[in-house]
Amino acid sequence: MFRIISNLFFALLALCIASPALSAANESEAAAMEAFLGPLIERQLAQFKIPGATVAVVKDGRLIFSAGYGLADIATSKAVVAEDTLFNIGSVAKLFTTTAVMQLVADGRLDLDADVNTYLRDFEVPARFDQPITLAHLLTHTAGFDEHQIAILVGSKGVTPGLGDYLQRHMPTRIRAPGLQYQYSNYGMSLAGYIVELTSGVPFTRYVEQHVFKPLAMEDSVYGASAPGRFYATAYALTFGNQIPLESFETAITPAGGVHTTATDVARFMIAQLQLGRYEGGRILPEQAAGAMQKTHFQVDAHLGGSAYGFYERRHNGLRILEHAGDALEGFSSLAMLLPKHDIGLFVSYNGREGGRARFQLANAFLDNFFPAKTATMVPPTGFAARAGDYTGTYRLNRHTRTSFLRLVGRSLAMETQVRDNGDGTLSFNYPADLMPPARWTEVKPGLLRRVDAEVYAVFTRVEGSGQFDRLALDAPMQLSLDRVAWHESRGVTALVLSTFLMTFVFGLLVWPLASVIRRLRRRPSRSTRHVRKLKGLAVAFCALALLFLAGYALVVAVQTWGVPIWAHAVFAIPYALILLTIALLTNLASMWRERSAALLTKLYYTLVATLALGFCMAMAHWQMLGFNA
Template sequence: MAGAVVAVVKDGKVLFAKGYGFSDVEKRKSVSPAETLFRPGSISKLFTWTSVMQLVEQGKLDLDRDVNDYLDYKIPPAFSKPITLRNVLTHTPGFEETAKELFVADASKMRPLGEYLREHIPGRIFPPGVTPAYSNYATAMAGYIVQRTSGKPFEQYVADNIFIPLGMGHTTFVQPLPPNLSSFMSNGYQQASKEAKPYEFVQAFPAGSVATSAADMCIFMMAHLQDGRWNDKQILKPETAKLMHARAFASDPRLNGMALGFYEETRNGHRIIGHGGDTLYFHSDLHLIHDSNVGFFVSYNSAGKGEVSGRTILFEKFLDRYFPYTPSAPAVASAKENADKVAGLYVASRRGEKSFLKVTEFLGQAKALANSDGTLSIDPLKDTNGELKRYEEISPLLYRQVHGQDLIGFHKNSNGRMEFSIDYPFFVFERASMADNKNFNMAIIVPSLIFIALAVLFWPVGASIRWHYGRKLDLTPSEKRLRLAVRIVCIVDLLFAIGWLIFISGTNDVTNLSRSRDPLLYLLYILGVIAAMGTLIVILHAFRSWAKTGKWIWAKLFDVALALACIGFTWFTWHWNLINFNLRY
């Protein structure tokens, strides 16, 4: 890790603020908590939501009014229920995940906020107010509502109504950084041993573009801990601040829930609210312990090499040191039976559903594992040792980490399907259907690709063998043409699969998820349609092969297997939206 900053406030004072490592490794420039700027990612949302609540208390916005009333474009209707700002602030608008142009390569690619929002409206996949599904788009939309309602550019409104009143002179949403702040900006790194990365440009900027110092974040934390007041400045009325901090939604009442913007992180016997944030290179957390009037902020300018979150471990150690706590350990007699009941694959509610991003749902399913001792593990939730955490049942279908406090709660959702919630209340995990089940899909796509590849491989190999022995295929001209067409279809299938692998591998740099790649994406869709139509040729060939007398039985079986492989391949690509021509993702 290259550099980090940690700050703690209590009772309206900065108790601790210290920088570690370097903001510029090459120049050996140390991190300063007062001056060095970090990018806290989604912690930026707290400024956006504070701005929304300012306008709510002024009567200019209504938390329960249709957001379309505040926009100059329309969110399409769905589920016979409008999306409200309360839904947005609790991450329950029901939007699917989007990624296109969330980050852009440089300042020249940045576009006006309203233009971005109009062109990237996500699909609505859940009824509003029902299922939490974290949404950067929804927060950016809230920022646009602030802009339209206030009559000021969003970044100017936040500066005029939060940063300047609080004296946060080292904080801004402006991209690129203003000249007076650019020299304070820390570099971002993947690892300290690697080169510095360029400044990140966030197109959905109300959701994650802030640059700030630890000292400024201390002021912001103290203002929220003191019901919107810092020194003689009041950025929120006390009743508004209390409303913003109160529990507003929970998918499982036994676990943490959403406040209005903040989310609960209850631990060590204390109700804690906060927010985390990640850009590609910066990783941050903010925590408020209201009953002790304590705030904690940490930000890293690189992720390091660990599989688990170092900043999470740091905060937990802080709590254990200053707020020691020993949870009770009740036992549940039916623990083994219940663990077996909930075991299986689950898909996250934060997902793409109507674009090719749906395939990430297939790649990233969580797996609940019933252990022999009645405990439960969830892959990929790992402990500090890199091993899967183990959870013991402490009440019916409520699990707590063995020797820890992390909670997982299982329950049936409104569709009657098992789902589970974790300590982060802005998404849930629903049991995968048979069609979405990763194991089921692997059983289809892997054999399908193997048979298709073998058909392509055997074509030249078989021709070489026949040439060597002076043999010819006993086929009519029409059979030869059909056989050739089948091989071409198989080649198209493989090109389609390889094309998607190349496209997806390029998304390691999220700035590649942009309109510049739309032609390639559209070409893949067209290739996919050709491949799907070609499956009919393969099926026809299999029927004729099976009906032909005197043909070697193993050749017939291979032709039938190849037809089934092409059917499986086509179903897979259709089901996971790899041929749906949707350029909004």
């Protein structure tokens, strides 16, 4: 008994002696973070015209710094407070979903390598390839699903569908065998969350609240934007110099996003991850499960980061970084970043659409300041000029729709980069400068490139094994996989083709009827043959219907994230009418060419018109616009 009391006395004495030193260390670290992050974020808010931001930094199992900057709400001049202001963290919430899956794996209720159909009840994933999709594929974004964003949002007055109902109605096409290529998928992570719901017998959001938020004392973390007694930040879009507040939305795919939380709550989650599941004497994951969550499970090349479960991995200044970014469609942008080796975590969130640019700028500045690079400049190898042509060309991010009516929009909006030969043994990528600064790249070995001035790599691979490279993989500023684009499929050519069609239809609809009216006003008789008059009428009808279709298509695209309206089926029936008109145009054109009275110039003119009509029908088929195809 005396020994126990003696040990307790000396332990308390040691704690009392150490406390001032610990307090001083905390204050020193906090001051260093404030001195670095404060001015940087203030500059960002001014530079990118963002109203506010919230940030937290953790180290060695404790919160060492948190702060709010700017305004959470412009109308009320409410300032951002790190402990109280809720931001929509978008896809950062996928880390909570992954944690929930790993909890059930640790309990023996889920198997990461089992076919997901083992756990589904009301529907199943079609067996399109020999290899089934597993939870491991879902958590690493390698399941092979096409991109799908239809009906993912629910307005403030809308009714959120059941998770299972949504996933059953909106299952995307499987476009490749699982485990072959990284392609970020909201659907895949939502399916993983639904399996948590089915296996636990508890609605997904309630499960996360009880098994993730509650053990971590994340009392200000909620799904949705309507919890009482909370202060939600307002997101803004800069429009013509004015900050326009944006409406908050609920999401139908809650496992993929939809969490509103504070910087200090996210800090608690980061501490638990860095402590391999442990938090203040409790656990949200066994150490082995937490370690498995942070382990690399998919990787294109050892020089690049890969996919852990939930996290994506990248390299910067020789560091291994686990992170996840999040973008809420109403205008929030966030990033959670962990440095497991150094037991450090950083979280930041902005309430403006330009936050997507600011977050990576902040993260890289943080890394460069506290963990500066020690890499020597790379010297371009001899003989590279002969191989440079294998790399050059246009590459497109593989996260875009291929198998629905959104194919045109997906390809047009997906990020593209041109790889160009500088002629001096280096290549350049016209990558968005806010995501990656302008840089020269040179070859380390065939297929592997490195920035001349930094240890950042790019990996090129061939599908067929010879000729030009087909794919480009990067891990900066996040894991990205891009496919080579044929010249005729590039964004520029697509825009040119679409603009040509549009101008032709407007010209045909306005000029031909106007010319007819002018001729009648001048009382000049028509000298057109019967077939020419028919062709003119068919062409005007085609132009009118084509413009009606394009206008209806644009409206459907504008609202598709909230759902596809009933009248969309009528819009996508118009292409069939356009095909019939094209057949009629070609038939009458053939008859006109047999006429001797029609002028050659007239014949050539209407041949061009019919060719354009046929080309538009072929383009609609290529863009998946024939009939409603979601």
